[in-house]
Amino acid sequence: MKITLLGTGSPIPDPNRAGPSSLVASGSTTLLVDAGRGVILRLIAAGVMPPFLSGILITHLHSDHICDLNDVVTTFWVMSGPGSTARLPIYGPPGTKRMVASMLEMLGEDITYRLNHHDDLNDQPPVDVYEIAPGDIATIGELTIRVGATDHRPVHPSVAFRISDGQRDVVMAGDGVPCDTLDELLVGADAYVQTVIRDDLVKLIPVPRLQDILDYHSSVEQAAQTAARANVATLVLTHYVPSPAPGTEAEWVASAREHFAGTIVAGPDLTTLELN
Ligand SMILES: [Zn+2]
Ligand SMILES: [Zn+2]
Numbered sequence: 505m506k507i508t509l510l511g512t513g514s515p516i517p518d519p520n521r522a523g524p525s526s527l528v529a530s531g532s533t534t535l536l537v538d539a540g541r542g543v544i545l546r547l548i549a550a551g552v553m554p555p556f557l558s559g560i561l562i563t564h565l566h567s568d569h570i571c572d573l574n575d576v577v578t579t580f581w582v583m584s585g586p587g588s589t590a591r592l593p594i595y596g597p598p599g600t601k602r603m604v605a606s607m608l609e610m611l612g613e614d615i616t617y618r619l620n621h622h623d624d625l626n627d628q629p630p631v632d633v634y635e636i637a638p639g640d641i642a643t644i645g646e647l648t649i650r651v652g653a654t655d656h657r658p659v660h661p662s663v664a665f666r667i668s669d670g671q672r673d674v675v676m677a678g679d680g681v682p683c684d685t686l687d688e689l690l691v692g693a694d695a696y697v698q699t700v701i702r703d704d705l706v707k708l709i710p711v712p713r714l715q716d717i718l719d720y721h722s723s724v725e726q727a728a729q730t731a732a733r734a735n736v737a738t739l740v741l742t743h744y745v746p747s748p749a750p751g752t753e754a755e756w757v758a759s760a761r762e763h764f765a766g767t768i769v770a771g772p773d774l775t776t777l778e779l780n
Pocket of ligand 1: 564566656659679
């Protein structure tokens with residue numbers, strides 16, 4: 505199983521970090537988890553052509569996690585060959601159907617232009633949306649996905665995905681603070697990928713709207729404590745707030761190290777991790 509951090513940034517724009525999105529791949533199955541700013545550029549950089557995506561998992565409907573979903577859907581559609589029967593399943597919490605329907609409505613004029621222009625393009629963008637709830641289990645290709653609740657209140661519902669290829673399990677936790685349901689989902693997993701904020705740095709920024717983010721994101725320390733409780737082998741930090749200058753991720757790892765003895769991964773966009 506291979507995990508790629510496509511985008512490690514946050515809503516705060518950073519020229520070096522795309523918005524939140526990750527890949528989990530095993531065998532011939534490749535899942536995209538969230539679709540933040542610039543996801544298509546990073547997907548191509550990771551060597552994955554959009555039509556080869558097996559599915560998309562959405563942790564929650566905050567804009568930074570979905571703002572370039574329309575680009576993924578359009579590119580999947582127009583790059584698929586003539587006669588392609590491939591479809592793109594999208595799994596997300598309640599609200600995802602309305603979001604995708606609205607997105608396709610936004611793309612309506614473009615869809616009409618392309619259908620009228622290309623004789624070999626005859627069908628609407630081939631997306632299937634599934635709204636999932638904690639406890640649900642889904643299968644996409646060779647990967648099994650178990651859904652767990654996260655605590656990102658007042659954003660609700662929000663979910664984490666435990667993705668297994670039968671050999672290795674990774675939990676893609678998304679945003680949120682530590683909670684029992686995430687702990688349960690993590691039991692026995694190999695790797696845990698968590699959005700993290702440096703609360704020590706954010707507290708220094710005198711902007712009320714930034715202070716608001718402190719109460720619904722895990723700090724580096726909290727993520728490390730969650731990883732230690734679950735006894736996972738590997739903690740992966742991503743979606744950094746504030747964005748570390750390139751090459752300074754080691755500070756974040758050092759903060760996590762005080763609470764977690766396992767492997768800790770943090771890095772730039774396109775950082776990859778193989779679970780063997
Ligand atoms: Zn969020
Ligand atoms: Zn976020």
